[in-house]
Amino acid sequence: MSNGGIFRYGMPNGRSFGCSSDRSFDRNVDRCSDRSSDYPSGRNSVRSSALVVLLTISSVIAGYTAPVRAESPDSAPAEVLATIDRLETAANDRDLTNLIDLYASNFEHDDGFNRRDLRSAIVEFWDRYETLNYDVELLDWEATETGYITETEITVTGRTTGDRPYQLASAMRSRQTFVNDRLIRQTTLEEASTLSAGQAPPTVRIQLPDGVAPGDRFEFDAIVLEPLGDNFLLGGVLEESVDLAIDRDPAFIELQPLNAGGLFKIGTAPAESRDLWISGAIVRKDGITIVTQRLPVSSAATR
Structure with missing residues (x-):
């Protein structure tokens, strides 16, 4: 070109x-x-590139075996809500250690990337943005024998660094699988x-x-x-x-x-x-x- x-x-x-x-x-x-x-x-x-990081940040809660049924977020147990809060806090504080700690070493995304890939993408994304604000909403959840399957929506707004700043507004809906207090799998359902x-x-x-x-x-x-x-x-x-x-x-x-x-x-x-x-x-x-x-x-x- x-x-x-x-x-x-x-x-x-x-x-x-x-x-x-x-x-x-x-x-x-x-x-x-x-x-x-x-x-x-x-x-x-x-x-x-927020779309890439939304793939990482919106991953939080879930289960591994077949779920029983979807439940209202109002009925979510304390451990599910605590994980949501931990995710949102770590993202807004740019606390990479606590954020990555939510992911299992064998984490896989349906788009083909792993925990190490996500870590690199998050660091690069945070370096590019002067301000970022994350909001995570639990849409529904399902209990399983080993954890939870949840559906979440995350919105991200921010402003890039540099002399010609850009305003960012992003949203993603995703489904996560969480086992033994660690996220092991995620599927992106919608993003823009x-x-x-x-x-x-x-x-x-x-x-x-x-x-x-x-x-x-x-x-x-x-x-x-x-x-x-x-x-x-x-x-x-x-x-x-x-x-x-x-x-x-x-x-x-x-x-x-x-x-x-x-x-x-x-x-x-x-x-x-x-x-x-x-x-x-x-x-x-x-x-x-x-x-x-x-x-x-x-x-x-x-x-």
């Missing part, structure tokens, strides 16, 4: 964000007309993140399916809610596999002028079952907004 572009914007991870003469996205069209063709995929993007910068970054609403079957085509819309007026918009989309290995190489989302008030694209899911991160960026003269959402690709999805 060419480094020579008509527009460049520094990213919180030190990357550039540009519109290059080598445009790999097809034209953007009105949602009422024919949609643009498939957008490209790439290993790295401008998505918020927004990075914004500037005096008045655009407010963007995402429209993306909850899941798709392998090989299916799907629509991705990132709609600017404010009236377009005289504003000139640039935008771009990127698809990538969910991967803890972020920020290894410089990368671009290529931007193109938008003829409508947002991004309206069609993508094609991979042939095999795996989750994707779909990112969209909208830029105007007074700000930039980058939205990212997880898209599960599974044969269980309704066609």
